[in-house]
Amino acid sequence: MAAVKELLRAEADGTLSFGDYTLASKTKKENYEFEGDVYKVKTFSEITKLEKNGMFVYESVPGSAVENFRETDTEVVFTVSAKGDVQFTLELEPESEYEVFIGGDSAGKMSTNLSGKLSVSVELSSDQEAQVKVVKC
Numbered sequence: 001m002a003a004v005k006e007l008l009r010a011e012a013d014g015t016l017s018f019g020d021y022t023l024a025s026k027t028k029k030e031n032y033e034f035e036g037d038v039y040k041v042k043t044f045s046e047i048t049k050l051e052k053n054g055m056f057v058y059e060s061v062p063g064s065a066v067e068n069f070r071e072t073d074t075e076v077v078f079t080v081s082a083k084g085d086v087q088f089t090l091e092l093e094p095e096s097e098y099e100v101f102i103g104g105d106s107a108g109k110m111s112t113n114l115s116g117k118l119s120v121s122v123e124l125s126s127d128q129e130a131q132v133k134v135v136k137c
Contacts, residue, residue: 003065008032008041008050015070019048021063021082045083060088067129074136080122081129087121090134101133109137 003020007029011017016034020027023044032039040051043063050058050066058066064086069078076090092098094116100107102122112118122130 004067007043008039010034011068013068015068015078016050017065017067017069018050019043019060019063019065021045021048021065023063056091058088058090060086062086064088076134077132079129079131080124081127082124083126085121085123087119088132089117089119092116092118092134093136097137099135099137101131101135103130 003022004017005020007020007027008016008018016039018041020043026042026044028040028042030040037052042049045063046061048060048063048066058069060080060082062082064080064082067079070076076092080086080088092112094112094114097109097111098118099109100120107120110118110120118134122132124130
């Protein structure tokens, strides 16, 4: 998967793609309107962060590229790639349990903290991607 060179884009299937982990310095795109919401992305080799209407949605360390990101009340689905292993954090419902799937396989059930944050690590090698699905239990 290549980095998202336009930093943030809407896909024909109604999903979002964002992030460019190949950048040497922090770059951002703000005020991107999509389906009635306003998005902002900050991305480079060390971190990628997505906000929706000023609220945290996604963050990865190191930076990543995310394609076909879709979020509903019960699940979050996307494909992630990076230069290597990546840890991402999602903002979900506080104090709730979710099952995490990486590449179609269950990585187990995890609970969000009081602020609704859920952190997951994915083992990747260069030019590799992983399909991620987080489903509310």
